[in-house]
Amino acid sequence: MSVAYKALPFEGEKGSWTVFMSLCKGCGLCMEKCPKGCLSWSSHLGAYGTPTIEPNMDDCTACGICKAVCPDCAIAVVKKK
Ligand code: SF4
Numbered sequence: 001m002s003v004a005y006k007a008l009p010f011e012g013e014k015g016s017w018t019v020f021m022s023l024c025k026g027c028g029l030c031m032e033k034c035p036k037g038c039l040s041w042s043s044h045l046g047a048y049g050t051p052t053i054e055p056n057m058d059d060c061t062a063c064g065i066c067k068a069v070c071p072d073c074a075i076a077v078v079k080k081k
């Protein structure tokens with residue numbers, strides 16, 4: 001059996017950034033740790049009916065820190081070569 005997670009992808013100059021909304025519990029840790037301060041709350045709701053997050057891709061460097069700190073593996077970041 002496979003489980004599908006609803007993904008919301010964003011594309012930027014430095015890479016792609018995706019949130020898996022059903023995994024995000026809205027803890028805000030990613031937002032706190034983003035060195036560019038480019039994450040904000042989204043109108044899309046997550047696992048507990050709490051807001052998920054979305055990036056401003058004009059500022060995102062695709063560094064992957066948000067992905068690394070998320071305790072629920074709700075973020076995927078792929079840096080462009
Ligand atoms: S990849 Fe880096 S710059 Fe982009 S949102 Fe995550 S922590 Fe911020």
Ligand code: SF4
Nearest residue numbers: 024025027028030070
């Ligand atoms: S750290 Fe993970 S669970 Fe917490 S708000 Fe960010 S994406 Fe959602």
